[in-house]
Amino acid sequence: MIQRKSLLESLFKVVLYGFGGLLLWEWLQPVNQLTDTDNMGMFIVFMCLSLLTYFLRVHWVVRILILMGYMTLAIQYLYSQLSLFDLAWIGELMGDMKLNISRIMEADWMLLTNSFRTWLFFILIWLISYLIHYWVTIRRNIFLFFLLTIVFLAVLDTFTPYDADNSIIRVMIIGLVVLGLLAYSRLFEHEKLTVSMDGLRRWLIPLSIMVLASGTIGFAAPKLQPQWPDPVPFITSYANKSSGDSNGAGSKRVGYGENDTKLGGSISDDQTVVFYADASTRHYWKVENKSHYTGKGWTMLDNHGELTEYDNDQDIVNLTSAAALPGMRLQELKASVKMEQFYNHVPYPTPSILQRVSADDADQYMFNDSTNLLTAQSKSWGRLKLTDYEIDYFLTTFDRNYLRKVTSANNIPENIMNTYTQLPRNLPERIRNLAEKITSTQDNWYDKAKAIENHFDGPEFVYDKQDIPYPEERQDYVDQFLFETLRGYCDNFSTAMVVLLRSLDIPARWAKGYSDGVATIKNGESIYMITNNNAHSWVEVYFPEVGWVPFEPTKGFNNTNRFYDASVNTQANMNDHDAAITTPEKREPSQPVKKPLEEVDQTNQRTNSKSVDISWKVLLRNIAIGLGVVSILTFLFYQSRRKWLPYVFITRYKGKNSTDTFTNAYHVLLKQLNRAGVQRREGQTLREYAVYVDTVYSMANNNMLKLTEGYERFLYRGDQEKQVWKQYQELWENLIKETTS
Known part of the structure; x- marks a missing residue:
């Protein structure tokens, strides 16, 4: 039975x-x-x-x-x-x-x-x-x-x-x-x-x-149609109205934009996917760079630049048979890109040397040597917005020791120095003073650039997208950031570093595009999802014979650019100069791997058929993360209640003298003993349980038994509780504190 x-x-x-x-x-x-x-x-x-x-x-x-x-x-x-x-x-x-x-x-x-x-x-x-x-x-x-x-x-x-x-x-x-x-x-x-x-x-x-x-x-049963208006359009419209006033002030939405003449202001997140990239390693994706700093933002005085034309699938540069480049190593790679938002520009990996770009729809590509902007062209339609394209490129890494040899502007073309050391005439002098102070112990351009880059990792600087002001009419954008607000996002950090470098007569330019995105694994391949939130700006510094080297000053971001020390990784038969010179490994270009991107396309088709927007995915993911963190903290706090709850009850009952104080306090003690693992067996009297508690806690004075006897006298004889509680309060407090150990 x-x-x-x-x-x-x-x-x-x-x-x-x-x-x-x-x-x-x-x-x-x-x-x-x-x-x-x-x-x-x-x-x-x-x-x-x-x-x-x-x-x-x-x-x-x-x-x-x-x-x-x-x-x-x-x-x-x-x-x-x-x-x-x-x-x-x-x-x-x-x-x-x-x-x-x-x-x-x-x-x-x-x-x-x-x-x-x-x-x-x-x-x-x-x-x-x-x-x-x-x-x-x-x-x-x-x-x-x-x-x-x-x-x-x-x-x-x-x-x-x-x-x-x-x-x-x-x-x-x-x-x-x-x-x-x-x-x-x-x-x-x-x-x-x-x-x-x-x-x-x-x-x-x-x-x-x-x-x-x-x-x-x-x-x-038949289902009624919705009886109330759909709240989503109202909430959306209200949010749009709240995002800025009639003058256009307020929070901008993060993402890539062409107009950088007026930097500043707060920005709001946007999880819209821009493109997916099937690439074998992480790196930034460049769109363009700008050279002229106005004190408020960036412009290109020469908007057209020198355009170079390449046919579709034509070799832009073939370094496998060319002379080795000094101060860098090259790794031949291939990437496939699937665009979700269609722009005129073509994002490409950086730091890299492009070898070939190919797309089914494009006839040719235009590369602006001044802005580094790459665009696709169609003979029938002119500038083209690509949906899918593939890139063959050489990912570059740079030799620190070789870069450290550069200490002056010798061997740098005059047009490079004139263009990329430009600064406004009214630039505040304290910016130059700060640059000299930061780099006072360095004697070469690389270490000076790293010193300025590391300066922004200091605790006084804060990465933030909200409550970021625009500079006043006569205020410099960089000066405001360096000496007043000390908070901002990538535009603030990158522009400030370029200006500090230029004040030292080191040629630098402002680059923009996208950071590396979020990686997912499909069939063993890395697929990177780049959203509007990955829109980013960084710094590029010019070194003779090497070219433009990226630096990342924005706090919280890691420079995907890799450096190496040739003096450490040398072969026995290489001299000191040859150690810094490598050629890419010669191999036949591999066919692009299309399967993962086709899987992404199928996923997008299924998503579109269900009208599921990517922003809801990110929202739910963030909610899950937030709930997870809050739940973990709540769980840990709840699990440790045996340690802190007694002191809450001690504070609660310290100043009370109501008619039921002693009864409530005694029951609280019984529950706390149960939490501490000293459980009362079924059928066990209070006095028997009190003796058991005194034994567990080795109480020679039988404190629990005394408290229980006082509780029973009050319960069965009707003693005045106010007097009883004052008599036993200290004893009760000592007992409940014992349960925390």
Whole structure:
């Protein structure tokens, strides 16, 4: 009979956990449909594994080991290209964790890697699984989670393309079943009844009839059209009105723009995808550079420049048979680009030397030697907006030692010096003084550029897109940033570095384009997603015989440009000069890999067919990250409540003298003892329990027993509680403090 009772209770819990898992599954379905999250099966298995460990009451240490082990193996499988038995992936994983933690500390949420976002998603599922366990087995009431699920689905149904009609009906059915079963559980526990098949049958039959009837009506009944106006257009229009006043002031939307004559002002995020790139390594994507600084922004005095024309698929430069370039190494690479937003310009990798650009629609390309702007041309239609193109290029890395040889403007063409050291006549003198101060200990151009670049990593500078002012009418844009606001985004940092370099007569120019974007792995290939948020500006410094070398002064951004020391990486048969000169490896150009981009195209077609906008994907992803972080902090705070909660109660009851203070305080102590693991057994009297507590905490003075005797005298004899509480308050405080150790 005991075995049958235990079996029934176990089956009852299995059913409750199963329905709780179904509610959690309803949370995962919209994530699968509205975002680009793949491999949902892994997350569902993790959810089931987490619920199983709670159902089996696995020790918390073992549970953490099991779930963390599963998470680690899943991350390795999804994101690492190394074998599971190649332990180097552990170092790769730790490096990724360290990088993302630093980005969290700097609030760079958009720079978090996909692998770390997956970690947070796993942890969020883990926390929700714990809440289901808590509500099912301890509170015996899952109404709050049931209500939150309804609200979550209703919000998605209203503000996203997700259709939650059937989901809400399913949740209502699951919720009614779970609430009914938990009500049965609470009733039998309160009345101390024995769980039996006959009792379950009497409870389940009417519950099943009610749920089936309501579910059938819910699915079959006609649905009214929306009775209230759609709030999305109103919210959108209100947001657009709030973004700026009638004069055009306010927050600009981040993204690539051609007009840079007036820099400054706040900018708002825009997750619109500009293009996808199938590339083998990270690097920036350049569009153009500008040379003339006005004190307010950038212009090109020579708007046309010298145009060079190249036919489609024609070699722009072929370095495999040319003489080696001094001071740099070249790596021959290929990239495929799929444009989502169609511009006249053609983004290309930097720092690099372009070898070939090819597209099905283009007949030729125009390259502006002055602005470095690359555009596609059609003989029939003129300037062309490309959809897909491929680039063969040589990615460059630079020899630090070779660059350090440059200490003056010798051997630099006069037109380079005149154009790229230009500054306004009214430039404040303190900018030059600051540049000289920063570089006072350096004797070459490379170290001076690095000193200025590192200057912006100081704690006084803040990367921020909001509340960034425009300079006053007679105020210099760089002067305002360097000496007054000390906060801004890439335009502030990059323009300031160019001006500081030019004040030292070092030729520098302002480059703009896109940062490296967010990488995803498809079929072992890296696909980079570049959005409007990746619009970026940086600095390029001219070195004789080497050319333009990129630098990254913007705080929070890493320079994807690579430097090396030739003196360290030399071959035995190379002299000091030859060590700095390498030629790219000669090999036949490989055919472009189109499969991953075709997969991206298919994904976009499916997305378009469902009218799912990418901004909702990013919004949901950010919400998941935020909920994950908040949930983790809340969970840790809740788990440590045994340490801090007693001091809250001590403060609460210190100044109270009401008629029920002693009673409430004694019950609070009993709950705190239970949290501390000193549980009262069933049928144990208060005095027996008090003796047990004194034994656990080795109290020679029998403090718990004395407090219990005082509580019983008040409870049964009706002593004046105010006097009793004053008498036992200090004893109660000492006891509840013991539970924190």
